[in-house]
Amino acid sequence: GQQVMQIPQYQHVQEGEDFTTYCNSSTTLSNIQWYKQRPGGHPVFLIQLVKSGEVKKQKRLTFQFGEAKKNSSLHITATQTTDVGTYFCGFGNEKLTFGTGTRLTIIP
Amino acid sequence: DGGITQSPKYLFRKEGQNVTLSCEQNLNHDAMYWYRQDPGQGLRLIYYSQIVNDFQKGDIAEGYSVSREKKESFPLTVTSAQKNPTAFYLCASSIVGTGGPEAFFGQGTRLTVV
Numbered sequence: 001g002q003q004v005m006q007i008p009q010y011q012h013v014q015e016g017e018d019f020t021t022y023c024n025s026s027t028t029l030s031n032i033q034w035y036k037q038r039p040g041g042h043p044v045f046l047i048q049l050v051k052s053g054e055v056k057k058q059k060r061l062t063f064q065f066g067e068a069k070k071n072s073s074l075h076i077t078a079t080q081t082t083d084v085g086t087y088f089c090g091f092g093n094e095k096l097t098f099g100t101g102t103r104l105t106i107i108p
Numbered sequence: 109d110g111g112i113t114q115s116p117k118y119l120f121r122k123e124g125q126n127v128t129l130s131c132e133q134n135l136n137h138d139a140m141y142w143y144r145q146d147p148g149q150g151l152r153l154i155y156y157s158q159i160v161n162d163f164q165k166g167d168i169a170e171g172y173s174v175s176r177e178k179k180e181s182f183p184l185t186v187t188s189a190q191k192n193p194t195a196f197y198l199c200a201s202s203i204v205g206t207g208g209p210e211a212f213f214g215q216g217t218r219l220t221v222v
Binding site: 006030031032033035041042043044045048050088090091092093094095096097098099100101103 | 139141143148149150151153156158164166167198200202204208209210211212213214215216
């Protein structure tokens with residue numbers, strides 16, 4: 001079956017530093033989504049990537065889908081305390097499955 | 109307001125009892141999902157349904173059961189066969205169509221079995 005590894009598991013950064021999380025699949029993905037879960041909250045959809053090599057931006061967040069559609073990344077520039085939470089990649093059309101998540105904590 | 113509602117937010121049960129978690133959506137979504145989240149862990153898929161009266165097992169279906177009698181509702185029963193039922197349960201729904209699903213999540217139910 002499809003296996004997706006998400007790294008790192010945890011990331012602690014100083015406020016203002018950049019942050020990146022990666023999802024790597026053993027097989028080609030038809031699409032990938034990114035979600036954010038604040039502490040104590042529920043996951044919230046951020047974006048979906050479908051095309052090979054696709055890059056999308058949302059303010060300080062940059063999302064990439066690899067050329068081979070086997071990996072994806074989420075990059076946050078100049079982190080703020082509001083970025084705290086766990087970031088998950090999601091994949092699949094009918095069976096929506098998630099990576100293990102990267103927990104981001106920020107030191108003010 | 110359109111959304112997805114899970115109830116109750118907190119639930120306590122004695123070991124050996126079955127318990128049913130409610131999930132209702134008024135988004136007119138065809139697909140619905142149940143996930144389990146343990147402290148500091150990711151989201152593990154329990155069951156999913158693409159259409160009324162049909163559902164499929166996810167990765168950790170043992171000890172759980174579901175029904176999909178109505179498009180709006182997808183209740184999850186945690187049976188006494190589930191060995192470690194204490195967890196945070198999340199329900200989600202999405203449109204079925206081209207591309208991947210943009211899933212909307214409920215607020216979750218924290219189940220504690222004592």
